[in-house]
Amino acid sequence: MMKPWYVLNEELMVDSPALLVYEQRVDDNIQKAIAMVGGDTSRIRPHVKTNKSFDVCAAFRASGIHQFKCATIAEAEVLGEVGAKDALLAYQPVGPKITRLIQLKKHYPKTIYSCLIDHVQSARALNEACLAADCHMDVYIDVNIGMNRTGASIERVEALAMEILALPGLRLLGVHGYDGHIYNGNSQMREEQSDASYLMLLEAHQVLLELCSSVSRMIIGGTPSFSYHSERPDVVCSPGTFVFWDYGYEQALQEQPFEYAALLMSRVISIIDKNHLCLDLGYKAVACESPLPRVHFLNGAELEQIGQSEEHMVVKVPDSGEYEIGQVFYAVPRHICPTVAMYEKLVVVVDGDIDGYWSVKARDRKIKY
Known part of the structure; x- marks a missing residue:
């Protein structure tokens, strides 16, 4: 089976949460x-x-x-x-x-x-x-x-x-x-x-x-x-x-031809009980001005977002026994613009490989002037 376009060849090369750009x-x-x-x-x-x-x-x-x-x-x-x-x-x-x-x-x-x-x-x-x-x-x-x-x-x-x-x-x-x-x-x-x-x-x-x-x-x-x-x-x-495109516009502007070019990478950091997981996708990792769900999981459509705090996102799943600690999920933010501003660097991906980093230089209020 062909690997989905967004999956990294070496996931351990990237710490999470991270914002990947293709x-x-x-x-x-x-x-x-x-x-x-x-x-x-x-x-x-x-x-x-x-x-x-x-x-x-x-x-x-x-x-x-x-x-x-x-x-x-x-x-x-x-x-x-x-x-x-x-x-x-x-x-x-x-x-x-x-x-x-x-x-x-x-x-x-x-x-x-x-x-x-x-x-x-x-x-x-x-x-x-x-x-x-x-x-x-x-x-x-x-x-x-x-x-x-x-x-x-x-x-x-x-x-x-x-x-x-x-x-x-x-x-x-x-x-x-x-x-x-x-x-x-x-x-x-x-x-x-x-x-x-x-x-x-x-x-x-x-x-x-x-x-x-x-x-x-x-x-x-x-x-x-x-x-x-x-x-x-x-x-x-x-x-x-x-x-970069995002999930909010993908849903609302279906006549436009753009495709997702920036995704959040997140991992399971805790298996809470038989129906709940915790991911490292908190307020500090994704724009939170909208109500939940704030992301759309490309490889986890069954994940129901039920809670979020600064460093954590709690999701409900049918059976947590099917998941592992450290398992990676790729998600599209509902609103990409303020999400980008939360990251110092964007992880550049080319053909599944990490090809460097792009600095989000203007996230700072002041650079030199």
């Missing part, structure tokens, strides 16, 4: 994303919050992708290190983040850094800091297209744009909208919601064009709406989870 599958997912935008890499701006890794960003670059989105200054710094041509901080910088972003811009002059703005106070503070540092910052107006988390309302876009255009330290490039509220498992409903979000961003974009014809860019969406925005030739898409 390099060929990572590359395949990148190519599938590029294919979804018709092969035009200028229409995709991957969000690196999922991988936080220099090596994954380098794989994007090797595939011809040169523009990215990030959520933290550390992620922006990794993009500078990897030589990204364009890095958008999908965040309105406040406090020390303003200075840190300007420092990155000066240290990595080959990377064009930009950020979001949704309030005039932030625009003025950023402008003042840029003038003091003798530089300018490219910005996008963040538009609230339904997420209701950040972003200016449509009604405020014109006034905000006029304020930004009058500030000499800022250069307004376009609009940005994130529709993370769209994750319904019904593809028709997601398509309708994506259409509505796009029309809101398009309205904001038209407002900007009336004020300044050079403001031409629209950046929209994440992974759930990627299926629909990828077909719009006038927008740049910014999915992130696709590179």
Whole structure:
């Protein structure tokens, strides 16, 4: 019998819990994303919050992708290190983040850094800091297209744009909208919601064009709406989870072509009684913001997750006599992005063998800047 694709040839070479990445599958997912935008890499701006890794960003670059989105200054710094041509901080910088972003811009002059703005106070503070540092910052107006988390309302876009255009330290490039509220498992409903979000961003974009014809860019969406925005030739898409994929999106977004490229490796550490086992897969090993089950076991579908603490996961099984201490299980996290941030290194797997490690460098809040 052929061994499943995910099983390591030498399991004892890896301590658990561990996060394994399957390099060929990572590359395949990148190519599938590029294919979804018709092969035009200028229409995709991957969000690196999922991988936080220099090596994954380098794989994007090797595939011809040169523009990215990030959520933290550390992620922006990794993009500078990897030589990204364009890095958008999908965040309105406040406090020390303003200075840190300007420092990155000066240290990595080959990377064009930009950020979001949704309030005039932030625009003025950023402008003042840029003038003091003798530089300018490219910005996008963040538009609230339904997420209701950040972003200016449509009604405020014109006034905000006029304020930004009058500030000499800022250069307004376009609009940005994130529709993370769209994750319904019904593809028709997601398509309708994506259409509505796009029309809101398009309205904001038209407002900007009336004020300044050079403001031409629209950046929209994440992974759930990627299926629909990828077909719009006038927008740049910014999915992130696709590179590793996870169980939550596999269940909800069945029309998307991506495959699991990152798995958790866990072991049985205790046989509690005739129907219960304990695994080394606690809160510190997998994102725990969702209710149980928080993982999907590829080689243990019968394991029922009934409890979890910092270092332990208790599962119910039909007969614990069929299991051994140290037995290995491979699991897909429900949510991969915060799971990645729990690991210093990713174990790289090629054809079942360990092929090195990728540092999750941007899991730190601060690297150098």
